[in-house]
Amino acid sequence: MKILLTGTTGYIGQRLLPALLADGHEVACCTRDKQRFDASKYEQKNLSIVEVDFLKVSTLDAVPEDIDVAFYLIHSMSSKKGDFESLEEKSAKNFVSAMERTNAKQVIYLGGIVNDKQLSKHLRSRKLVEDTLGKGKFALTTLRAGIILGSGSASFEIIRDLVEKLPVMVAPKWLNTKSQPIAIRNVIQFLKGVVGMEKTYNRHFDIGGPEILTYKEMLERFAKVRNLKRKIITVPVMTPKLSSYWLYFVTSVSYSLAVNLVSSMSVEVIVEENDLADWLEIELLTYEEAIRLAFDKIQNEEVVSSWIDAQARNVLAGGISQLSQVPTYGCFIDKREKEVRDVNDTLHKIWTIGGETGWYTSDWLWRFRGFLDKIFGGVGLRRGRKHKSAIFAGDSLDFWRVLYANKEEKRLLLYAEMKLPGEAWLEFEIKENKLVQTATFRPLGVAGRAYWFSVLPFHGVIFRRMLNELVR
Numbered sequence: 001m002k003i004l005l006t007g008t009t010g011y012i013g014q015r016l017l018p019a020l021l022a023d024g025h026e027v028a029c030c031t032r033d034k035q036r037f038d039a040s041k042y043e044q045k046n047l048s049i050v051e052v053d054f055l056k057v058s059t060l061d062a063v064p065e066d067i068d069v070a071f072y073l074i075h076s077m078s079s080k081k082g083d084f085e086s087l088e089e090k091s092a093k094n095f096v097s098a099m100e101r102t103n104a105k106q107v108i109y110l111g112g113i114v115n116d117k118q119l120s121k122h123l124r125s126r127k128l129v130e131d132t133l134g135k136g137k138f139a140l141t142t143l144r145a146g147i148i149l150g151s152g153s154a155s156f157e158i159i160r161d162l163v164e165k166l167p168v169m170v171a172p173k174w175l176n177t178k179s180q181p182i183a184i185r186n187v188i189q190f191l192k193g194v195v196g197m198e199k200t201y202n203r204h205f206d207i208g209g210p211e212i213l214t215y216k217e218m219l220e221r222f223a224k225v226r227n228l229k230r231k232i233i234t235v236p237v238m239t240p241k242l243s244s245y246w247l248y249f250v251t252s253v254s255y256s257l258a259v260n261l262v263s264s265m266s267v268e269v270i271v272e273e274n275d276l277a278d279w280l281e282i283e284l285l286t287y288e289e290a291i292r293l294a295f296d297k298i299q300n301e302e303v304v305s306s307w308i309d310a311q312a313r314n315v316l317a318g319g320i321s322q323l324s325q326v327p328t329y330g331c332f333i334d335k336r337e338k339e340v341r342d343v344n345d346t347l348h349k350i351w352t353i354g355g356e357t358g359w360y361t362s363d364w365l366w367r368f369r370g371f372l373d374k375i376f377g378g379v380g381l382r383r384g385r386k387h388k389s390a391i392f393a394g395d396s397l398d399f400w401r402v403l404y405a406n407k408e409e410k411r412l413l414l415y416a417e418m419k420l421p422g423e424a425w426l427e428f429e430i431k432e433n434k435l436v437q438t439a440t441f442r443p444l445g446v447a448g449r450a451y452w453f454s455v456l457p458f459h460g461v462i463f464r465r466m467l468n469e470l471v472r
Contacts, residue, residue, distance in 0.1 A: 001196060002026045002066060004104070006054070006095070007073030009036050009394060011153060012110060012191075015184060016071065019192050021046055028064055030054075035324070035403075036394035052098075054091040060098040067102050069195050072109045072133060085125040092132040099138055106139045106201060108194055110187070113144045113180075113206050113269040120267050130204070139201035141194050143187075146208055146269035147218075149290040150184025151297035152386065161251040161382070163222045168231045172243040174265045175216040175234050180208035183290035186282055193280035200276070208271035210284045215265065218287065225291045249374065251382070323415050324403050326425045326440050332452045334439040334463055338471045343410070346435055348389070349470050350412055350428045351405075354398045355385035361465035365458060366398075369418070373399055378419035400426065422448035428470070437467045 003020055007013040008029040020027050026046040031037045032053045039049060052062045054074060074091050099107060112126035119127065126144075134140050147155045162169065190207050194200045213221070216232055223230040247258040277284060285293065340346045353359060359366050370381030381398045391397065391405040391412065400414035403425075410431075416424035422443040429436045439459065443449045 001068040004067045004070035006030045038392040063098045092129045096136040141200040142204035147181040151294040182209045183285040205276045206271040332441045360469035373418040
């Protein structure tokens with residue numbers, strides 16, 4: 001079958017794509033920016049890329065007509081705009097319009113479990129999207145999931161941050177809310193399993209793991225798997241706003257996402273029983289099995305996708321390509337060169353920079369800058385990096401975004417996502433046996449110029465030492 005995959009660069013999309021290709025399907029991948037999608041990781045024979053933004057009607061003509069099935073995996077909860085509900089509805093309406101010009105017989109949608117009487121803003125939005133898609137002429141198959149657990153998933157990383165960083169937790173009362181988490185492996189099995197399955201047409205199915213757990217029990221079991229002793233105390237006085245700040249400062253989530261998560265965590269997400277797992281012969285993994293499997297992937301550097309890569313500043317919405325041409329006019333530039341003794345060694349150091357490796361010099365200053373960024377509402381350093389030694393365009397790397405990464409060309413270009421009165425780029429390139437390290441800052445008004453000169457003494461030390469360590 002020919003399948004249209006939306007949300008290609010998202011957490012689920014990056015997991016589903018190789019599974020669909022392995023099943024022999026031809027897949028057309030939708031992305032707003034081709035440069036954020038590295039197709040070299042996949043088998044090319046049955047893969048094509050479609051540049052389309054379902055919020056822009058003018059781009060919809062790019063959708064191919066000869067598709068049989070489409071996946072709708074577009075999600076906007078982490079948007080910093082308060083109107084993500086209207087954005088999601090608009091995107092769904094445009095998607096329906098585009099699908100009705102194709103041969104698609106089935107659309108598969110991954111939504112949220114909506115069985116509680118009181119729904120959060122996020123879950124209401126998920127249901128609104130489902131209702132909008134249901135108005136199309138195609139058959140709609142909806143899979144409704146709650147917490148998804150896997151290496152790099154938002155839920156897994158949030159639980160990991162809380163358990164591994166806090167020996168004692170004074171936590172909000174929503175930790176007693178019940179949920180039915182499901183392993184990412186099972187989610188992918190369900191998604192690819194219903195492709196072309198006619199008895200799922202125009203129906204919805206809740207999907208979840210075999211256990212119903214409170215968030216507190218999830219934290220405790222995570223600690224058990226990691227052989228950690230943790231004390232958790234729930235208090236009734238923590239307001240939603242305080243809860244959001246608690247998540248924001250302790251974990252890697254943005255504040256806007258923390259607000260939406262806290263709202264959703266007060267709602268029970270329990271599966272309504274159905275026979276879909278039996279039809280597809282899926283063996284559901286327990287919570288602890290899902291955690292252990294996630295850590296196996298992390299330890300073997302086999303993390304396929306991470307939720308943090310989908311989070312980006314609004315300035316990136318226009319695409320990576322518009323930022324890849326580093327400006328010079330009106331910019332402050334710190335450019336340094338040094339002869340490289342061992343090209344392969346230096347290239348390896350560049351490709352492993354950040355995350356657990358650090359920045360090769362004055363790591364405490366980098367951590368302090370990340371702390372300040374978090375205080376002022378930025379991403380901080382907690383995002384780290386997905387792989388220790390592999391970098392792809394679109395990846396997040398601490399408080400940077402990878403714009404360009406080509407090991408053969410020996411060039412890595414990063415764009416700052418920290419809070420700044422301006423824009424900043426950091427580039428590493430090996431040319432003629434010399435490492436050229438360039439920091440570029442385009443200031444915004446007087447504040448931007450004042451910022452540059454205030455940090456100039458620190459930059460002089462940091463950038464000089466970093467260059468020396470990279471070529472050592």
